[in-house]
Amino acid sequence: MIAGRLLKISDRGVLVTLAVILIIAILVPVLHLLVPPESAFHIPAYAMALIGKYLCYAMLALSLDLIWGYCGILSLGHGAFFALGGYAMGMYLMRQIGSRGVYGNAELPDFMVFLNWTELPWYWHGFDSFAFAMFMVLFVPGVLAFLFGFFAFRSRVSGVHLSIITQALTFALMLAFFRNDMGFGGNNGLTDFKDILGFNLQASGTRTALFIATCLALGASLLLCLAITRSRLGVVLTAIRDAESRTRFLGYRVEAFKLFAFTVSACIAGVAGALYVPQVGIINPGEFAPANSIEAVVWTAIGGRGTLFGPILGAVLVNFAKSWFTSALPELWLFALGGLFLAVTLFLPKGLAGLFDRKAAGGRRAVPAAQPEAAE
Amino acid sequence: MDKAANSILYLDDVNVSFDGFKALKALSLIIEPGEMRAVIGPNGAGKTTMMDVITGKTRPDTGDVLFAETRDLTRLDEATIAELGIGRKFQKPSVFEKLTVGENLALALAGNRGVRDALFWRMSTREKARLDELLEIVRLGAQKDMLAARLSHGQKQWLEIGMLLAQEPKLLLVDEPVAGMTDAETETTASLLKSIAGERSIVVVEHDMNFVRELDVKVTVLHEGTVLAEGSLDHVSADNRVIEVYLGR
Ligand SMILES: Nc1ncnc2c1ncn2[C@@H]1O[C@H](COP(=O)(O)OP(=O)(O)OP(=O)(O)O)[C@@H](O)[C@H]1O
Ligand SMILES: [Mg+2]
Numbered sequence: 001m002i003a004g005r006l007l008k009i010s011d012r013g014v015l016v017t018l019a020v021i022l023i024i025a026i027l028v029p030v031l032h033l034l035v036p037p038e039s040a041f042h043i044p045a046y047a048m049a050l051i052g053k054y055l056c057y058a059m060l061a062l063s064l065d066l067i068w069g070y071c072g073i074l075s076l077g078h079g080a081f082f083a084l085g086g087y088a089m090g091m092y093l094m095r096q097i098g099s100r101g102v103y104g105n106a107e108l109p110d111f112m113v114f115l116n117w118t119e120l121p122w123y124w125h126g127f128d129s130f131a132f133a134m135f136m137v138l139f140v141p142g143v144l145a146f147l148f149g150f151f152a153f154r155s156r157v158s159g160v161h162l163s164i165i166t167q168a169l170t171f172a173l174m175l176a177f178f179r180n181d182m183g184f185g186g187n188n189g190l191t192d193f194k195d196i197l198g199f200n201l202q203a204s205g206t207r208t209a210l211f212i213a214t215c216l217a218l219g220a221s222l223l224l225c226l227a228i229t230r231s232r233l234g235v236v237l238t239a240i241r242d243a244e245s246r247t248r249f250l251g252y253r254v255e256a257f258k259l260f261a262f263t264v265s266a267c268i269a270g271v272a273g274a275l276y277v278p279q280v281g282i283i284n285p286g287e288f289a290p291a292n293s294i295e296a297v298v299w300t301a302i303g304g305r306g307t308l309f310g311p312i313l314g315a316v317l318v319n320f321a322k323s324w325f326t327s328a329l330p331e332l333w334l335f336a337l338g339g340l341f342l343a344v345t346l347f348l349p350k351g352l353a354g355l356f357d358r359k360a361a362g363g364r365r366a367v368p369a370a371q372p373e374a375a376e
Numbered sequence: 377m378d379k380a381a382n383s384i385l386y387l388d389d390v391n392v393s394f395d396g397f398k399a400l401k402a403l404s405l406i407i408e409p410g411e412m413r414a415v416i417g418p419n420g421a422g423k424t425t426m427m428d429v430i431t432g433k434t435r436p437d438t439g440d441v442l443f444a445e446t447r448d449l450t451r452l453d454e455a456t457i458a459e460l461g462i463g464r465k466f467q468k469p470s471v472f473e474k475l476t477v478g479e480n481l482a483l484a485l486a487g488n489r490g491v492r493d494a495l496f497w498r499m500s501t502r503e504k505a506r507l508d509e510l511l512e513i514v515r516l517g518a519q520k521d522m523l524a525a526r527l528s529h530g531q532k533q534w535l536e537i538g539m540l541l542a543q544e545p546k547l548l549l550v551d552e553p554v555a556g557m558t559d560a561e562t563e564t565t566a567s568l569l570k571s572i573a574g575e576r577s578i579v580v581v582e583h584d585m586n587f588v589r590e591l592d593v594k595v596t597v598l599h600e601g602t603v604l605a606e607g608s609l610d611h612v613s614a615d616n617r618v619i620e621v622y623l624g625r
Binding site: 093128140228231232233236238239242243245246247249250251252254256257260 | 431433453454458459463464466468470472473474475479482484489490491494495496528531539543
């Protein structure tokens, strides 16, 4: 029965994307480490970090696609999960500073010393351990998404209402994290990181390893999403997206399926945030800004939702364009983004991914009958 | 609960109102196990609303709705009611348009409905055989890999009937199954339903009198949310009130 699905262009797009990610994971480090800086082919550290950052954004867009593109849940607060994963990583990196802070206090991060705190808050305990911190990268976004989804989906909050509460969620978190007494560095957030796992964050080797880790995480997330969307669960998600109440009458507990997708999606976003922080060197409450979450939605829409590879493409392309614009024509960027979004919505409802779809898949679908026995 | 003895479906004194408008008024209906019942009545009589009440979509203001003598359907949600064994075909064909015909049927196939089951599910040989059998029954074998959106209205009706059968429910609620079908298709549908009655219980709502006659079962006439007459088609057709509100138009 999955035969039709197997042949779908989005799957081929996913395979091509996986191959490209693999190539980037090898090529960029080679051009960074092995090609001498004088060469035109050399990739400097800042450029590698920039690409790494885009790949983190791509993961965020992918996570959004799993719930929006496949299950019809439009989250306007997904940046919150990204930021929480980032903070969990940031807390670990803060602990790695040890006594090398400005105040030379091995027990407390600088900002706590500055606030005259004498003791490490309980929720900072454990973040000395990398394993614990990595667990929290998944656990905190996952639990928040689970609890949020549990109540929202059980009360059958959906559509625009759900989008608004997700936006409120990230906004509330932003306000909370801005507060100094929350113990997350307030306004300034967490920064001045030194090491990760004992390796200097400024060293080429460390940066390269982080870059490769980002590629691998993106590839793994893509495979995970592919496995989910291709399973029967994926078919149920699509059914929920298109006819939620009909799905209930078939005996599917819609809220449980939504909750699963939402939680997995939040965990992927959390991992993306965790990889983002060491590469950009800072995490602050600005990452919770509602505008960030909305931007992620725009990347996803431009790339083409419901395709998995489209949002990755969208996130990378839009952010490249943003980097170019903000250095060349900074005043025009928001207009350009708005224009692009409008143009895509009007002329390419399936996003950039739809461009491939039309060419390759149109013919196949036109001949419905007599497919040979499903390969399943 | 004695009154509900030996019934698969028991509705007693069910009232539903929408913003003061009474869609069901003291509706009572008893279906025996294995029975097929035809429900007729003019537009707005409350036929679909009755199905909404049975399947948990609409909560009655008052009244008892019992399944298999004991299960109080007014307290259960849609998914639980479906799992109990009540399947429904909607008046407006509602198939999953962006899924293929095969996927539509596979989703409906009886079996576990849990998240984990769905994630690791692989179609068994038995299920595959059942799927092919269903495709044959609803005559959509050639359209298995076609998106449901591209089916004709009649084919969608068939697909939805197939999905209903796939669930293997104990009680089938079939809302206007032959709308949009040709005479021949209508006849096939009638014999299909007749062939599964006995083993399963069926409530079928239909306006097409030829179809109802074909079914040859007890008929309930609804009017303004309440039962106007009940009995054989000939019996209710002879009822003056039925002629006045429905048949004689
Ligand atoms: N959700 C609702 N809100 C308000 N009114 C409703 C709702 N559902 C049904 N009604 C009203 O209840 C009455 C009964 O509707 P119902 O759909 O049950 O009729 P029906 O017998 O199925 O008619 P038809 O033969 O046209 O399908 C109608 O007047 C309808 O407008
Ligand atoms: Mg109706």
